[in-house]
Amino acid sequence: MWQHLSPRTTVCTGSRTGSFALNAPRVHVARAQHTQAYTSALVDTVRQRDYAAYLTHVAYARRVQPHFWALRAFQVELATIKDTVSNELVGRIRMQWWRDAIESIYAGRPPKHPIAQGLYEAISDPAVMAHGSLVKDHFLRIIDAREADLADPLSPPTLEELEKYAEATSSRMLYLLLNLQGLSEPTVDVLFSHLGKAIGLTIFVASLPYHTHPAPRPASAAAASSPHSSVGAAIGGTTRYAPQAGGVPRTPTLPLPLEYILEAGVTQEDVFRHGPGARGLKDAVFYTATRANDYLITARRVIREELGGRVPALATGPMLLAVQPRQFLRKLERVDFNPYDPTLAKRDWLLPWHMWIAARRQTL
Numbered sequence: 001m002w003q004h005l006s007p008r009t010t011v012c013t014g015s016r017t018g019s020f021a022l023n024a025p026r027v028h029v030a031r032a033q034h035t036q037a038y039t040s041a042l043v044d045t046v047r048q049r050d051y052a053a054y055l056t057h058v059a060y061a062r063r064v065q066p067h068f069w070a071l072r073a074f075q076v077e078l079a080t081i082k083d084t085v086s087n088e089l090v091g092r093i094r095m096q097w098w099r100d101a102i103e104s105i106y107a108g109r110p111p112k113h114p115i116a117q118g119l120y121e122a123i124s125d126p127a128v129m130a131h132g133s134l135v136k137d138h139f140l141r142i143i144d145a146r147e148a149d150l151a152d153p154l155s156p157p158t159l160e161e162l163e164k165y166a167e168a169t170s171s172r173m174l175y176l177l178l179n180l181q182g183l184s185e186p187t188v189d190v191l192f193s194h195l196g197k198a199i200g201l202t203i204f205v206a207s208l209p210y211h212t213h214p215a216p217r218p219a220s221a222a223a224a225s226s227p228h229s230s231v232g233a234a235i236g237g238t239t240r241y242a243p244q245a246g247g248v249p250r251t252p253t254l255p256l257p258l259e260y261i262l263e264a265g266v267t268q269e270d271v272f273r274h275g276p277g278a279r280g281l282k283d284a285v286f287y288t289a290t291r292a293n294d295y296l297i298t299a300r301r302v303i304r305e306e307l308g309g310r311v312p313a314l315a316t317g318p319m320l321l322a323v324q325p326r327q328f329l330r331k332l333e334r335v336d337f338n339p340y341d342p343t344l345a346k347r348d349w350l351l352p353w354h355m356w357i358a359a360r361r362q363t364l
Helices: 016-049 051-059 062-084 088-106 114-124 136-148 159-181 186-206 208-212 221-225 258-264 268-277 281-306 313-320 323-334 351-361
Strands: none
Touching: 016 051, 016 062, 016 114, 051 062, 051 313, 051 351, 062 088, 062 114, 062 136, 062 159, 088 114, 088 136, 136 159, 159 186, 159 258, 159 313, 186 208, 186 281, 186 313, 186 323, 208 268, 258 281, 268 281, 281 323, 313 351, 323 351
């Protein structure tokens, strides 16, 4: 997927003065072209696979935008590993590669990978380092949480487990964006902890159809070459869940809090069979969505009571990432808390306008 472009090198000939005069500008131009090449790849990744985050880039100063693209591409990369690997073991290998890559980046030896190169540029930027740079522990916690999620759970997670996962993924990424902006205030950290949990819980609700009726895992190279190596091929190229031939069916899961599932009287098998028609499912979704909205309400109260009604200007960009979940929860209420409603999957063409309003007011 990624293509590494090595900077051109020049051969030093003639006197020392002459060689520096001729070659130094060329090396500088080559490095600039190299940086622009991998930055373009990162921009394309974020634009295509995380459009809401792509819209928020205008809230960042131009000098830190390349660093923003690297952080968001890193988030996209880790979030999609589970859906792009043929089995859990391959996913764990990729997670370990990223764990080693982060260690190498902080040791000054970034791998030749566009995201790794971009993260290295962000971490080693003198302007970012002046404020303490990006905290390595945030990267490692995100990787740990994503790796733990590779295994399909045998039972629905508890509310505490879901919120810990949201904190370890969504909130940690928000903390990194605050690091990038040089913001380190306890009140702001508390605010973005609430926003991260709201974002994480909303993602679980929005992705419910993909968890309860998942597409099959991609076939491995070996499986693709053998007509008898996949479940799909064994039954004529189709499976109960499969839009693609040759894939291995995933285990359906129900990523709603166990407490809410029990309270609403929901059974997993009923959801897997009947989807939105399952008894009590809308109630469980309502409880989860309400919990996410409660975090947004708490975040607004923090902004109003402790930050004077506006987030710091440098926190505007990270805050805008909560606009899409806020709008999704409003649309979910309009469709009677049915996450399978096809209108929820459509791109909201008013989202840029809502983000502009939030950025102008510096609040949600």
